[in-house]
Structure formats: C-alpha cells, structure tokens
Amino acid sequence: MTRTLGVLIFPDFQILDIAGPVAAFEIAARYVPGAYEIKVMARIPGPVASSSRALMVAEPLTDAPLDTLMIVGGDGSRTAALCAHTADWIRAASGRARRTTSVCSGAYLLARAGLLDGRRVTTHWERCADLARRYRKVRVEPDRIFVRDGDFWTSAGITAGIDLALALIADDLGEDIARAVARQLVVYYRRPGGQSQFSALVEMGGRGGRFATLLDWMRERLAEPLGVEKLADKAAMSPRHFARRVRPS
Amino acid sequence: MTRTLGVLIFPDFQILDIAGPVAAFEIAARYVPGAYEIKVMARIPGPVASSSRALMVAEPLTDAPLDTLMIVGGDGSRTAALCAHTADWIRAASGRARRTTSVCSGAYLLARAGLLDGRRVTTHWERCADLARRYRKVRVEPDRIFVRDGDFWTSAGITAGIDLALALIADDLGEDIARAVARQLVVYYRRPGGQSQFSALVEMGGRGGRFATLLDWMRERLAEPLGVEKLADKAAMSPRHFARRVRPS
Incomplete structure (x- = not known):
C-alpha cells in the first residue's frame, strides 16, 4: 500500500521544513518498499524559491486524494x-x-482555512503567541515538539518537522521502522517534547560549550549516580555556583 | 563581507544533506545581513532529482572563488x-x-578527488568502514558528528550537516549567532560528538518510548542528584534490571 504524501510549498517557504519530512518518508520507504510516494505541489507550479533562494520544483495542486496532506512553513x-x-x-x-x-x-495556512478551530496545535515557538492572537478558536500549545489532535498533526519550528514525520511513520509502520529511520538520519528518536526545556538546554550550551561537554559526559553515565557535587566538579565549578548556572532562568 | 557557500549536488543527492546547512546559513544571514550567499550547483545544471525524487534547481559549476565549498551526500x-x-x-x-x-x-567525492589523503574525516556511520577501506590514506573517525582538520570540515550522516553548519557559523560569526540560529531551527546547539553514544541513546528510545520519557524527566532535573534507584523507580524497573537495560550492549 502506497501512501501519498502531498506537500504544499509557496514562495519563501523554508526548505528545511520540507526536506526533513521528505527525507524521513523517503528512508522509511527503503525499509518498507512502496510505503510512501512524495508529491511536492504549489499553486503556481514550476521552480519555487525558498526563503534561502534555493529553488525546488513543484507540481500543480492535485484533486486526487492524498494520504497525508502536509503544509510547510x-x-x-x-x-x-x-x-x-x-x-x-x-x-x-x-x-x-x-x-x-x-x-x-x-x-x-491551516488556521486560515478554518481547519484548526477548536483543535490543539503547535507552531514555531516564536510564532505561538501571534497564532493564538490571530486565531482565537485555535488552542495553541507552545511547549511541544508536535501535537496530534485526531487526524490533525502540527509541529513546532523547522527541524521539529523531522520529529513529526518520525511520529507519522511510527503510526503507519511501527516504532521499529521509525527508530531505524531516525538512526539513518542521525537524529534522536522521540526528542523531548518541551521547547522551553529545549531552550534551557540550548542556553546551557553556553560560551565555549562548557555544559555541552558536561552533557556528553552525563549521557555516557546514565546508569551512574550523578550528584550535583560530581557534576559541579566535572564542570570545574563550586556546587553552589553550578546549581545556580544550570537552573533555567 | 558576503561569504559565498557553494553547494555541489548531483543526481540522487540527499535533499536533507543540503537543506539543513542552507537553512542554517540563511538564518545566520538574518542576524548578520549579507553574511552569506548560497549557490546550489551541479555539473548538469537545471532541475536535479534528489533520492526522494523531489527536485532542486542547480546553477552551472562556477570558476569564481567560493568562500566555502560544500559537497553533499x-x-x-x-x-x-x-x-x-x-x-x-x-x-x-x-x-x-x-x-x-x-x-x-x-x-x-572529496576522497576521490584526493583531497582527504592524510586527513582526519568523518561520514555517515554506515559508510565509515567502507570509506576507510576504499581510501586507505584517509583517517576516518567513525564516532564524531563532525571533524575539522585544518580547512577541511566533514560531517557525519544527514542531519549532522546542521551541526557542521552551526560550527562553521560559530567560526565565522561567533557562538552567540550560532546559538541563536540553533534556537530558530529548534535543534540542540553542540550535540554530543559521539555517534556510538548517540546510537545507544536511540536504542534507549525503545518500544513505547519508556526511556524517552525518562530522558525528558532527567533533562528537567539536571541540577538534582539522580541516583540509579531514583531513575529505576521513574522507569518502573528494579535498579538491577534498569542498570542492565540502559548499559549500551
């Protein structure tokens, strides 16, 4: 059974919004041949310029049924x-x-088409407040990588489209295939859902990657007790200073 | 100062290999206007089919100097x-x-052109052994997200191109800009370097995402002591069973 993924692009689309999911579905179809077919469409077909100015070629909008409709940002x-x-x-x-x-x-685009009224959705963290203000009936959840509400699945910003695609693949073909796809893409499968947590971790990357090294070290020692003293020592800080630095502001 | 990023594509290129870096450089140029210009090139210009069948449009190969030459996979x-x-x-x-x-x-492509002889490099984890076998003078480091050897920077598989681009941006424009770009892309800045560690974490995603939930929970409590008992309890396992499950095989 071939599922058609129809992706809508438009002038000044974000090329990574589409390339992430497309790569995930493409690789899933290596594990399950024929599982997916990808159609890139635009209202004005032909070469369409992304916001990076790199061009993708789009087909005309189709009236044929799609398995999955995807609107990029x-x-x-x-x-x-x-x-x-x-x-x-x-x-x-x-x-x-x-x-x-x-x-x-x-x-x-989904909100403007009236399809998200009453639904729980998410979008890029920088746009959540604006989307909620413009579309009062839409229930925006700002702290999620993706949200499923029935047959409507929306994702957070840019690379979160990869997480969304992995979830769709897991729904269609099972967790094992989705995990194999993640491994091929060299991404984490089931990334933490919270973008605010994510942002706090990004902050911890800090100048010179001091905490990045620490996070690596912690990941290697997930089965060991990692008290604040040990972590502070590894980060070359006093426990008190360390605790203050890693607490999200 | 505008730096030209010249990206070479070819039939059956991986679209996410190019879209990741392109998006990162594009967004960096929002913070530092004019910092980057992106040229997508191919030996046979025009529409070029990626391995997903989605098409990108390429310019002819240029003889003009590029700031950064990038070869996708x-x-x-x-x-x-x-x-x-x-x-x-x-x-x-x-x-x-x-x-x-x-x-x-x-x-x-770089190895075949003889440019990687004697250099430390990396590639997709699935290709590391093969690359090392075919090109004996190339020093392949299989456990890295990206490797810099002088003016040569090589990255691991697919999404590791984003990490590479962030490192190049940090080198050009500083850590703060690179971190801001990561936040826009909704990716971790300075992802752990080790792909084997990465793979172990992917494995821990496991069926039903049991450990994924645990990892989220841990990320929220980085400043607290997290002993194996507490982690095992959270994962609803005995400490002994837990320690056995999380130890990479």
Missing part, C-alpha cells in the same frame, strides 16, 4: 495564508486526506 | 565520485575556496 506562510484559492484547495484536500499536518508556520 | 555520491570532470572541478574549487566541507557521504 517559512517567511511566506502568512502571505500564502491570505490566498483564498490556496485556502479553498487546502480545505478540499484535507477533506479528501486521511490526515492533515503542518510543519512550523504552516499552521497559519 | 546521498545515494548518488559514489557514482558522482567516479566522474573525472566533477573530481577536477572539486580539486580546483577547493583550491580557490577558504574552506572545503562535506556532509554525510559527500566525503566520497
């Missing part, structure tokens, strides 16, 4: 969301699809 | 490495560039 998402023709097509394509998904600010 | 890398014209261009372009980089199996 990017700088152009708010402009694309204003196009009535695009919104009409998204509504119709979503109605024909088994599931509807968005990556990053692709959620704006 | 993918299923087509070994075939592309056999093209003498491509190898000649890579040698010349590398000679004119400030630095030469590869993502994933892009290292095969």
